[in-house]
Amino acid sequence: MRLKDTVHFNWYKHLFIAVIIAICLVASAGVTGADFTEVFGNAEQMSIFMARFLQPDFAYIPNIIGPMISTLQMSVVGTAIGVAFAVPVAFLATTTVTGNQVLTTVVRFFLDIVRTIPNLLLAALMVAIMGIGELTGVLTIAVFTFGMVSQLIYEAIETVDEGPIEAAESVGANKVQIAFWSVAPQIMSQVAGYTLYALEVNVRASTVLGYVGAGGIGVILNSSLALLQYSRVSVIILMILVVVAIVDGVSEAARRRLS
Amino acid sequence: MITFEHVSKIYSNGVRGLQDVNLTIGNGEFVSIIGLSGAGKSTFLRSINRLNDITEGEVCVNGRSVTKAGKKELRAIRRRIGMISQNFNLVKRSTVQKNVLSGRLGYYSTWKSILGIFSKEDYELANDALERVGLLDKLHSRSDELSGGQQQRVSIARTLVQQADIILADEPVASLDPITTQKIMQDLKQINQTMGKTVIVNIHSVQLAKQFSSRIIGFKSGCVVFDGTPEKLGGKELTEIYGRNILEEKEGAQDEA
Secondary structure (H helix, E strand, O other), X not given: OOHHHOOOOOHHHHHHHHHHHHHHHHHHHHHHOOOHHHHXXXXXXXXXXXXXXXXXXXXXXXXXXXXHHHHHHHHHHHHHHHHHHHHHHHHHOOHHHHOOHHHHHHHHHHHHHXXXXXXXXXXXHHHHHXXXXXXXXXXXXXXXXXXXXXXXXXXXXXXXXXHHHHHHHHOOOOHHXXXXXXXXXXXXXXXXXXXXXHHHHHHHHHHHHHHHOOOOHHHHHHHHHHOOOHHHHHHHHHHHHHHHHHHHHHHHHHHHHHO | OEEEEEEEEEOXXXXXXXXXXXXXXXXXXXXXXXXXXXXXXXXXHHHHOOOOOOOEEEEEEOOEXXXXXXXXXXXXXXXXXXXXXXXXXXXXXXXHHHHHHHHHHHHOOHHHHXXXXXXXXXXXXXXXXXXXXXXXXXXXXXHHHOOHHHHHHHHHHHHHHOOOOEEEEEOOOOOOOHHHHHHHHHHHHHHHHHHOOEEEEEOOOHHHHHHHOOEEEEEEOOEEEEEEOHHHOOHHHHHHHHOOOHHHHHHHHHHHO
């Protein structure tokens, strides 16, 4: 059997792609100055760090419970505000209820802009505007959630069954009534699911927001790292891991029950 | 009373939905609309409550122009015109009660309907309507738990609480089995006879049209090619509507079965 009769008949194409990838890899390593030997050369430094890191200072836990809770509160409040704004805007971002193509285009353009701002940049901007503190964190999370969830919801609205909309139109309902009576019941469980998903993402994200001064546990993490208190850093990271795992688990269980 | 005066409808893609339709449907009639798919049956029905706009002519319902009505007036006219469809058009995740009560939406302010503040009379109206179609025990069931025939009866109950004078039915039995089909058609007939409501049904089955209606209108390429009593609809007229005499073939097929 010849090679061209097998599944490998276009082996030269695959080889060509592999060579291209290899060239890209080597070239980008050269440009950025990445060097593998450096990783192993610093093994000593690494072992010092790891030695201290692996001795978590559990006595420090009481000091971080407060910030941890405020991180959670920031996420919950921010998510709630974000979703509360996302739902009505999502309705405007589809023609399903409004039938207004111009409005939809404008709203979507606005949402696209909101979504392109990275989380941390948003936090940094908010700190610059609002100053340091939890409120800044809440607003950052709210804006981020708004951008993410509004898109998910308007995609859900676009896929609803149009029948009930027509039925409501034919009994003489107005557009707001159609939104509440024909569309909302069809997307409610999806909205709840997206809210929980957003909460998961936000709890994870908000632990880092403190880095730029947006409050919560990130502030302590940042200062502990700066002061080289690795035994505290490891406790904080463990704490974040546990809390994120719990939130993910609970929210996932809730979402499974919803669907 | 429904009047069509020189009504034409040309869709934006150039398809002619209706061509110079002139007719009057009196109160209390049971009218069946027959014709091939694409002959304009749905367009005709949906022109009555302006779910689609017409391009020429005028449609009037009870003396009020549907064609010229503003948004608010159109909603007021629509309140008195019920509509049921092949797909039942229920909110599947909502309860039967909610779906039936939604027939009253046109009578409520936006705020009241958002908060779900319905009058005691309207709750009773919903119960009466469900009792009439034999589904009162399903009041709090989710609509998607019901069978197709039951869902269609819920949508009939919705038109009843609407207190509509006219019921438009767009292929109401197309997705139902023969037994359920008979029951639904009898429900419509009973509503027509005991409550005096005008019923207009789009239907593919000529037998059902002959069995239930007091008047049959045949459409072909958007034109009315037959309008008369079921007795007058014979082989010649059917050939005009469908291109061949389908009644004989259908009867033959039933004999075999």
